[in-house]
Amino acid sequence: MKNKLRTLTEPFRIKMVEPLKITTEEFRVSTLKNAGYNPFLLRSSDVFIDLLTDSGTGAMSDKQWAGIMIGDESYAGARSWEHLEAVVKELTGMKYILPTHQGRAAERILYGILGGPDKIFISNTHFDTTRANIEFTGATAIDIIYDEAKDPEVDLPFKGNIDLGKLKSLITKHGKENIAAVIITVTNNSSGGQPVSMQNVKELRKICDEHQLLLVIDGCRIAENAYFIKHREEAYKDKSYEDIAKEMLRLGDAFIMSAKKDGMVNIGGLLTMKDEALSLKCKNQLIISEGFTTYGGLAGRDMEALAIGLTEVFDADYLHYRIRSTAYLGENLRAKGIPVVWPIGGHAVYIDAKKLYSHIPVEEFPGQVLACDLYVKGGIRCCEVGSVMFGKYDENNKLIAAENELVRLAIPRRVYTQSHIDYVLDVFDDILELKEQTKGFHITYEPPFLRHFTARFEKN
Ligand SMILES: *Cc1c(COP(=O)(O)O)cnc(C)c1O
Numbered sequence: 001m002k003n004k005l006r007t008l009t010e011p012f013r014i015k016m017v018e019p020l021k022i023t024t025e026e027f028r029v030s031t032l033k034n035a036g037y038n039p040f041l042l043r044s045s046d047v048f049i050d051l052l053t054d055s056g057t058g059a060m061s062d063k064q065w066a067g068i069m070i071g072d073e074s075y076a077g078a079r080s081w082e083h084l085e086a087v088v089k090e091l092t093g094m095k096y097i098l099p100t101h102q103g104r105a106a107e108r109i110l111y112g113i114l115g116g117p118d119k120i121f122i123s124n125t126h127f128d129t130t131r132a133n134i135e136f137t138g139a140t141a142i143d144i145i146y147d148e149a150k151d152p153e154v155d156l157p158f159k160g161n162i163d164l165g166k167l168k169s170l171i172t173k174h175g176k177e178n179i180a181a182v183i184i185t186v187t188n189n190s191s192g193g194q195p196v197s198m199q200n201v202k203e204l205r206k207i208c209d210e211h212q213l214l215l216v217i218d219g220c221r222i223a224e225n226a227y228f229i230k231h232r233e234e235a236y237k238d239k240s241y242e243d244i245a246k247e248m249l250r251l252g253d254a255f256i257m258s259a260k261k262d263g264m265v266n267i268g269g270l271l272t273m274k275d276e277a278l279s280l281k282c283k284n285q286l287i288i289s290e291g292f293t294t295y296g297g298l299a300g301r302d303m304e305a306l307a308i309g310l311t312e313v314f315d316a317d318y319l320h321y322r323i324r325s326t327a328y329l330g331e332n333l334r335a336k337g338i339p340v341v342w343p344i345g346g347h348a349v350y351i352d353a354k355k356l357y358s359h360i361p362v363e364e365f366p367g368q369v370l371a372c373d374l375y376v377k378g379g380i381r382c383c384e385v386g387s388v389m390f391g392k393y394d395e396n397n398k399l400i401a402a403e404n405e406l407v408r409l410a411i412p413r414r415v416y417t418q419s420h421i422d423y424v425l426d427v428f429d430d431i432l433e434l435k436e437q438t439k440g441f442h443i444t445y446e447p448p449f450l451r452h453f454t455a456r457f458e459k460n
Helices: 025-034 062-069 077-094 105-116 130-137 165-176 198-210 221-232 242-248 277-289 300-311 316-336 366-378 420-435
Strands: 095-099 120-123 140-143 179-185 215-218 252-260 269-273 346-350 384-387 406-410 441-445 456-460
Touching: 062 300, 077 095, 077 242, 077 269, 077 300, 095 105, 095 277, 105 130, 105 179, 105 252, 105 269, 105 277, 120 165, 130 242, 140 384, 140 456, 165 179, 179 198, 198 215, 215 406, 221 242, 221 316, 242 316, 269 277, 277 441, 316 420, 366 384, 366 420, 366 441
Parallel strands: 120 140, 120 179, 179 215, 215 252
Antiparallel strands: 095 269, 252 269, 346 406, 384 406, 441 456
16 A cells, blocks of 8 residues: 555544435526526525535534533633633734634724725735725725736645735835735635745745834634645644644734634634734724624634634644645546646635636636536536626626636535545536536626625526
8 A cells, every 4th residue: 555545534533414415407407597597596405515615614523512512601701712812822922812703803803903095905815805804994905926826827836925026116116104014814815725835924024024014914724824834845844733833823913813714613703913002902993893802703602612623723634634635626627637726725626617618708707607517417516706706897898807717616624525525526527528518608687796696697
């Protein structure tokens, strides 16, 4: 067995099951038609494998469920808060810890205080809720990854890195006093879940020190990022995942986390920082909108489960399984000839639908077509990340297409087994077989904002 690739096995066994409905293709054809060919409008009970998002969709462990039972629901100074605070202080090295109900609540509080008209935020890539919370204050959000990392096929180890050269020019151009913060998102969700190197964050820290800029780490996938550092950055090959995450978090001035990702819970968020004066302003906002400082928007049981989840996520066997199972799907799709964004990131596989359905023009939404075909052929739900999500119209009502027409298969944590993933791979054989016959869509209804959630389509 030495040189043979072993089957990737799940480092857990199943103690509780959630039955899934197996449906017929005929059922799925009519269900999808009723949902206006928009997978967001499907009922989850009509979906077999749900790869819509990895956010809040993970499975908790027996220890986390046990933690739920001993959660302390006291309004102030609860035991579960003390547990969570201790774990997060140890992880981040930061003194001020605020619990929130989701990542975006932490963003609204921090960026609401730092932002405002004429302010500038700079990031590798702002996640959409990050950008929305910044722009809502009247500030501007600028994304800067390296140009070569924008090529979906180029094989680079850290395509999530922030472009330090562009950062320096932006500081010169706008003046450091107008830059509210630099935000490093690890892994870089909106650019394919690609990792950020420790080297990059260390150099970023130096630049922020030179210009007295606030460095925020948006680290909801900090453990997944640590996996890539250990395996791709020579200096870290003997360090533990937890120590790598601790080292990176100590380079930041503040940390924001959607606990629905590497927190391994279904709801929750965190906002932490080093500066006392800033923390007092944030606590005021927290009390107004989320809750008292020792629970934020969370129940005591939520905080207990999160404290345990933040420890479990660094387990070496878990992280290996997590990253390798995402890569297993991506590598096998690529081997079948499905064009995927390369290399495979931490939490999702992205398929280039424009390339796969080269006969469907972007005006007919090839990504939406693929997402729908996957539901019809296999009951798989996933999400278009292309012109349905980001497309705009010019004054002649002509589509200004998104940069890419992608489909995202996001992998929930500890939910599906390798046989589920093998099933997904099998469904792609049908997709390849039928791809010449598949047809484009036109939109029959669209709301003025965030149309991908509620738009309806018809077949051409
Ligand atoms: C999910 C996410 C957020 C927002 O968190 P929510 O818990 O969904 O509010 C912010 N930043 C990144 C990078 C994310 O992936």
